[in-house]
Amino acid sequence: MGISRTAGQPRVISAYYHRRPREFRVPTVAIVGLYLVERYVPSLGPEQIAVAVGRLATLDAPDVSHLWTVLIPSEDTCLSLFAAPSPQAVEEVNRRAGFAFTRTIVAVAFSAAGRDAP
Numbered sequence: 001m002g003i004s005r006t007a008g009q010p011r012v013i014s015a016y017y018h019r020r021p022r023e024f025r026v027p028t029v030a031i032v033g034l035y036l037v038e039r040y041v042p043s044l045g046p047e048q049i050a051v052a053v054g055r056l057a058t059l060d061a062p063d064v065s066h067l068w069t070v071l072i073p074s075e076d077t078c079l080s081l082f083a084a085p086s087p088q089a090v091e092e093v094n095r096r097a098g099f100a101f102t103r104t105i106v107a108v109a110f111s112a113a114g115r116d117a118p
Helices: 046-058 087-097
Strands: 011-017 027-040 065-072 077-084 103-107
Touching: 027 087, 046 065, 046 077, 046 087, 077 087, 087 103
Parallel strands: none
Antiparallel strands: 011 027, 027 077, 027 103, 065 077
């Protein structure tokens, strides 16, 4: 199944079939969106950000995927990209990880020619 990439809309990231007899197989599709979490982190350095990202990785949240985090020291800003069913799911995971955030916004990913976007 291909990946739908309509701007601002959820996208299909996987499809699979339940294990049933062939004539009763029903496709199951996971619909997710991309969400960018913005953080104002004037007092956090790379080591503290790495620890917080590690906490995100240890949470049991199968419907939320942390894709990457980047620290922009000159702006006291940290950005994290997530694939999830809703912004509320992303915010809940960040609260559980104790990783404070300023806002969560819908994101649309683009990639260079020949490379896949997250």
